[in-house]
Structures are given as structure tokens and as C-alpha cells.
Amino acid sequence: MARSKEFEENVVLxxxxxxxxxxxxxxxxxxxxVKHMGIHRRxxxxxxxxxxxxxxxxxxxFRDKVNAELVGEVKRSKNATEALQLIFSFVISVKEDSPSGCLMVNSAVELAMRDTEVDLKTTELFTLSEQLFKDIILRGQQDGEFSSDYNADDLAEHLHAVFVGLRVMTRTSIRKEKLHRIADLSIKLLTK
Structure with missing residues (x-):
């Protein structure tokens, strides 16, 4: 007779x-x-x-959790500027029960050059993030909130690079005020 699992899979994952x-x-x-998950090696x-x-x-x-949280933040926003502010605040503010930085960014830096599966997963998430930024930028451009001087795809790539950079910087001792200034300026550059 097979033994039943003595743990909840999602909890240990x-x-x-x-x-x-x-x-x-x-x-x-x-x-x-084994020690951290509280389960047997077998x-x-x-x-x-x-x-x-x-x-x-x-x-x-991680991808599913972060994507759900970010999409939720965007849906709750009143306008495109607020959506970007919420996303950048989400990135800069580290929850007490979470490590700093980003698992995907950390993994890309550590492994993507030599692990095609990790590279694929990080690239997929980066593509999703850029699409989220593009959707917000298009919303802002359509509402007249953001300038239409630049293509939304190009702006999304730029904001994503800032986003990733901020994720890396949160793992350092750089003060949060500086990170917020960087995010605020990136948003301000989009406005008319």
C-alpha cells in the first residue's frame, strides 16, 4: 500500500x-x-x-505569483501613471517574508548563460513584463497622459530595463529613496 504524502506540495514548493x-x-x-522544506529526501x-x-x-x-500580483496592481490603478507607480513600488518594497531582489533576475544572472531552460523561463517572464509595460504605456498614450513621441514597444523595453535594474539594486544597501527617485524619473519621462 502506498504511503500518502505528509505535506502540502504547494507549501513546500x-x-x-x-x-x-x-x-x-x-x-x-x-x-x-530537505531541511528548509521540512520533508524527507526521498x-x-x-x-x-x-x-x-x-x-x-x-x-x-515565482512567475505565476508575481505576474498575478502585478496584474492585480495594474487593474486596481486609476490611470497609467498610477499603474507604473504601483509596479515600481512593488519592486522596491520588499515584503518582510520575502528575500530581496527577484528570483528570475537573480537566476538569469547566475545561470542563463549556461542553462537553456533557465534562460527560456527568464526570457518568457521578461517578455510578459515588457508586454505589461507596453499595455500600460498604450493606455497612457490613448488617454493623453503619456507622450506619443516614442513607440510603446521601445518605451516598454526601456521601462523593463529600469525594472530589472531596480530588482538588482534592491539586493544592495542602496537606499530606497534613491530607487524611488529612479522610478519616478522614468515615469516622468513618459509624460507630456
């Missing part, structure tokens, strides 16, 4: 995601994962496969 996010892929050992392998497969699943979980 969340724990693995946060550990990879905090330490990175290379620094996180299987022993770290259960980890049976449920998630090897470390690399678990890491890819953790990346998917």
Missing part, C-alpha cells in the same frame, strides 16, 4: 522557492532543501524530481 531566491541555485544544496525526489527540476518548478511558482 513555496519554501523551496524562497530558499533558491535567497541563496541562488548553486549555493543551495539538497541538504539545505519525498523530495518522488514529488519534485532532482534539484534542477525543483528549481524550474520554483521559478514557475
Amino acid at each position: 513555496e519554501k523551496a522557492m524562497k530558499l533558491f531566491w535567497e541563496q541562488g541555485y548553486e549555493k543551495t544544496s539538497m541538504m539545505d532543501l 519525498s523530495l525526489y518522488d514529488t519534485f524530481g532532482d534539484k534542477h527540476t525543483l528549481f524550474l518548478k520554483a521559478m514557475d511558482r
